[in-house]
Amino acid sequence: MPEVRKDPVIGRWVIISSERGKRPTSFRTSEPSVVEGEFCPLCPGNEDKTPPEVYAIRPNGSEPNTSGWTLRVVPNKFPALVIEGSLNKRGEGMYDKMNGIGAHEVIIETPCHGISLSQLTVKEFENVLWAFRERIIDLRKDKRFRYVLIFKNHGAEAGASLAHSHSQLIALPILPKRVMEEMEGAKKYYQYKERCVYCDIVHQELEDKDRLVVENADFIGIAPFASRSPFELWIIPKKHNSCFIETSPEEFTSLASIFKDILNRLYSSLEDPPYNFTLHTSPFNETINDYYHWHFEIIPKLSKIAGFEIGSGFYINPTPPEDAAAFLRGAKYEITASEEITGVQLKNNNPSKS
Numbered sequence: 001m002p003e004v005r006k007d008p009v010i011g012r013w014v015i016i017s018s019e020r021g022k023r024p025t026s027f028r029t030s031e032p033s034v035v036e037g038e039f040c041p042l043c044p045g046n047e048d049k050t051p052p053e054v055y056a057i058r059p060n061g062s063e064p065n066t067s068g069w070t071l072r073v074v075p076n077k078f079p080a081l082v083i084e085g086s087l088n089k090r091g092e093g094m095y096d097k098m099n100g101i102g103a104h105e106v107i108i109e110t111p112c113h114g115i116s117l118s119q120l121t122v123k124e125f126e127n128v129l130w131a132f133r134e135r136i137i138d139l140r141k142d143k144r145f146r147y148v149l150i151f152k153n154h155g156a157e158a159g160a161s162l163a164h165s166h167s168q169l170i171a172l173p174i175l176p177k178r179v180m181e182e183m184e185g186a187k188k189y190y191q192y193k194e195r196c197v198y199c200d201i202v203h204q205e206l207e208d209k210d211r212l213v214v215e216n217a218d219f220i221g222i223a224p225f226a227s228r229s230p231f232e233l234w235i236i237p238k239k240h241n242s243c244f245i246e247t248s249p250e251e252f253t254s255l256a257s258i259f260k261d262i263l264n265r266l267y268s269s270l271e272d273p274p275y276n277f278t279l280h281t282s283p284f285n286e287t288i289n290d291y292y293h294w295h296f297e298i299i300p301k302l303s304k305i306a307g308f309e310i311g312s313g314f315y316i317n318p319t320p321p322e323d324a325a326a327f328l329r330g331a332k333y334e335i336t337a338s339e340e341i342t343g344v345q346l347k348n349n350n351p352s353k354s
């Protein structure tokens with residue numbers, strides 16, 4: 001059973017996950033890599049190679065855990081936290097810890113091996129966002145959990161270990177420090193100005209326009225003022241909303257369209273960079289409020305975190321967000337992939353099956 005331990009000085013929680021166990025020598029391998037052509041457990045036909053699905057979109061009503069799906073959510077086969085058991089919060093001398101209870105799931109975004117999230121149609125992309133919503137709604141019923149973190153690792157350098165396009169979620173028994181800091185910062189701003197800081201950011205960025213990459217009826221995509229790294233991007237709803245799951249169906253369509261646009265701009269202008277994105281939304285115990293405002297943060301992996309960043313929590317960003325935004329505003333891409341790929345025969349990257 002993994003353990004969650006608290007740093008006694010700064011209060012940061014760490015998952016000590018021996019299950020995912022690596023022997024000391026196994027860290028000394030070279031660059032991470034995703035090997036193409038290997039057996040893919042996420043491809044249609046290999047449903048029995050993953051734990052049973054917890055959510056799926058099956059347009060023709062096929063049986064669970066068979067092929068015929070367009071999106072599938074399954075528990076991670078090698079979870080960082082485990083679902084069974086009690087938290088058993090306890091002390092060990094001066095230290096605090098608890099059992100590593102949580103949910104770790106994989107959202108398989110498409111049955112097509114070899115196409116990336118940005119290549120999905122807007123409708124398919126929207127389904128991914130709906131899946132995020134459905135899973136949050138389901139997991140927050142579990143009283144042990146306080147937060148669900150949705151994230152994606154795209155590309156081996158960003159931490160993806162499988163080539164098949166997927167995102168992940170981890171439901172946590174504690175509020176991550178990063179989330180807590182954001183909530184507290186937003187709350188302080190609200191107490192001082194009686195306005196939501198993100199609503200103010202939306203107004204400011206629409207006025208300045210230097211850091212605005214794209215805009216549609218419901219969302220803006222910006223390079224944030226204090227971007228930590230080159231081409232960091234945020235997608236923020238224009239209308240105040242503290243909680244992702246409260247988003248309306250129309251807004252989901254709008255979000256899928258701007259998200260896809262942004263990923264396409266990154267893809268075409270930076271040659272498919274590795275990236276991570278995370279969904280930032282209110283924790284379960286304060287879902288609806290006036291001070292927090294949900295959003296997505298996308299961070300391309302173009303620079304390495306080094307000693308200074310580790311030691312200081314300070315980032316050195318060599319690309320001003322104003323330049324990044326201008327560059328991405330001018331990005332050109334063809335909208336060929338989406339509609340064409342949907343009709344294409346599903347490519348199963350499983351040599352043993354072809």
Ligand SMILES: [Zn+2]
Nearest residue numbers: 040043113164
């Ligand atoms: Zn696959």
Ligand SMILES: [Zn+2]
Nearest residue numbers: 196199240293
């Ligand atoms: Zn707001």
